Amino acid sequence: MYLEMALNHGEEENPLEKIYIGELPLMLKSDVCHLSGLNKDEILAKGEDPEDPGGYFIVNGSERAVVTMEEIAPNKIILERLGEVEDRRAKAIVTSIKSGFRARISLEYRKPRKSGVFLRISFPYVPGEIPLVILLRALGLSTDEEIITAISDDFNFQMVVADDIQVSEASLKLDSKEMEGLSKEERENYLQKTAVKYIGNRVAKGMTEEYRIKRAEDVIDRYLLPHMGVEENRRADKATYLAEMCEMLLQVIYEMRDPHDKDHYTNKRLRVSGDLMEDLFRVAFTSLTRDMSYQLERSISRGKDPSIKQAVRSDVLTENIKHAIATGNWVGGRAGVSQLLDRTSYMGTLSHLRRVVSPLSRSQPHFEARDLHPTQFGKICPNETPEGPNCGLVKNLALMCKISEGSDSEEIKTVIKEMGILD
Template sequence: MVGSVACNLHGMTDEERTAHGEDPLDPGGYFIVNGTERVLMTLEDLASNKIMTEYTERYNERIYVAKVFSQYRGYRALVVVERNRKNLLEVTFPSVAGHLRFVDMMRALGMTCDADVVRAVSTDEEILTFMMQNLEESECETVECGVMYVGKKLAPNQTRDYQRKRAEFVLDNYLLPHLNYLMPRIVNEEDEECMKIVHSVRLAKAHFLGRMAEACFDLVLNRRRIDDKDHYANKRLKLAGDLMEDLFRISLNRLTRDVKYQLERASMRHRDLSIATAVRADVLTERLLHPLATGNWVGGRTGVSQLLDRIDHMSVLSHLRRVISPLSRSQPHFEARDLHPTQWGRICPSETPEGPNCGLVKNFAQMVEISKGVQSDEEIIKMLYGMGVERIGVEI
């Protein structure tokens, strides 16, 4: 990226830039690919790992939903807890067809006592009434029974051992993956310390599901409103660094697979191994340059990389500060296109194109600042404990 720490222009004074034939007023922030200037668009999306509530209709009945987009290392999974018309909670997440009973899911994650399940949700009297109905409908009393319930949903007509292993694998990898940051890469069932960490992560997932269930019940009891998807507190921006991180992750995986293939191929043909033949230099480079040159990004997104608009200096600044929404241009999306009060000071209220892109392609305000996280999580944790936040009973 021009102007970054890795750029030759970094740290130069205006006089030095002028001596090298560069414009000292050029803002940088774009890439030079095959001799053309390409700028990566900022992508706007819903916040990950945040519980959001909404209504939905099914068979002319209102369904109350709490959902979260759980994201970890590029993998994004939608986990949903909903209350059906019988006041029963159901859980859905990737790789599982259909709905799973909430209480049986809590059993599978390590909560054997009914009191623990209730406390993980809420101790409010009105919510306790709903939870009693869910406990009565539950068919599992032990952790093993809960795991087998999930396993039968995942792999029907298979052996019990396979169903158990498949259920544990899915629960550890596809259910709320953002809580897997402490999960060991290789799970050894004979290692007590390893299994202790695995069980603590599963209990943390059970408590998070309980928090989602509480949000769902609060919506039923009119204690909270549905979350506004257009509120900018519920949005996150993917800048050039995040986009390049996604691209590099996929490209590096392709490179490792190619290295493995080349090594297996050389071994089969009994050839001498060499770095030049095993690690092809063009694989990683081509995987990085092609999306930058065409704009076709990983995940099926198009138009992420665009040719920099050089009509004048104002158009350059405008193009570098553009924000694109992932919503379809062919759908109305009236609320998403409208100007939201929380965009004040963040998004320019007047600079947006006409036609189908109106309101979906926006630009940053002139004095906007983008936060990039915190330096230390420990300070935030100390601050939360100082405000009265209590531990959930499991060390994670």
């Protein structure tokens, strides 16, 4: 692979150079494979088997299949009851994905042991859990009335939120004397700033106040529901989304709504080779850029003229990708994603290439996850699954099953606007 790049000094712009950055294994019979589009005779002339389905990689002389992974549908609220109905514990989860970055947002309702809030939320780069009402304040819902009405018009729900607001004020350590002389608008700004400070104390403890506030705002914009946008003007939309998420959670608690069936295939997505290779390439490319930065800094510290060609070590990207495919140890700590292709028989090869693996632990019962679900009809083979601990967790696609591709909602919105359907 080659990448056009230039090393610029200040405002001076240098011409782009074509730099070799590394190698990427190709999937056999893919569009860029030299076997793609050939007829039977042409494939035979190249010494290959025309009946070979392709769909695998060759790394260090071994045929490796990247197994399809099953996961919960991203960018969708999934409601889950924790324990029995009378325990009054439930959770709402969203796996927000934007440009490959995955952020898991978890909102939980549980009775506090002593005095505490009922609704707590967690998201990346914020240690532990924080009260939902404090996060809503930081997002711009400054007054108590705005928070309560945004969540629901149901009296029982409003009382739960009102209790949380009252308890959370102690966590914010509000200065009553400072608030006395403030106007309504100044009071709202003060409450919002205090909520941002509270989050800043979690994400940048021990730093200056200015840095804590800046870091908290950066975390909220970039890592809270990134699929909704990472711009500052999307905070109000994120607050509305979280308020709706909270209402749905309370409906589960008060038995006005059933929790989602996580085994329903509407709530699942399959990550095929392309998606998994995308994750792997992103991490490998990030490692390459960090290594480039280090090499350039080292050259400058030694008094040498920095050179972009010398700074790029192509083996960094190549080895990261080849090692993951060769061992099956993928990004995110997953193991067994890449496997040695089964060549016992032709049907065994086809079966292996159409295998679907669940991320659930084999040591736990997971009875419902292992069961055959009605929504798997036409998608998952009801018969082919191994015996033992993998039963029901390792599945295979049905014979006539085809996987559709996901689409970026922002691209669809852009096309709709260009067509003049929406302003």
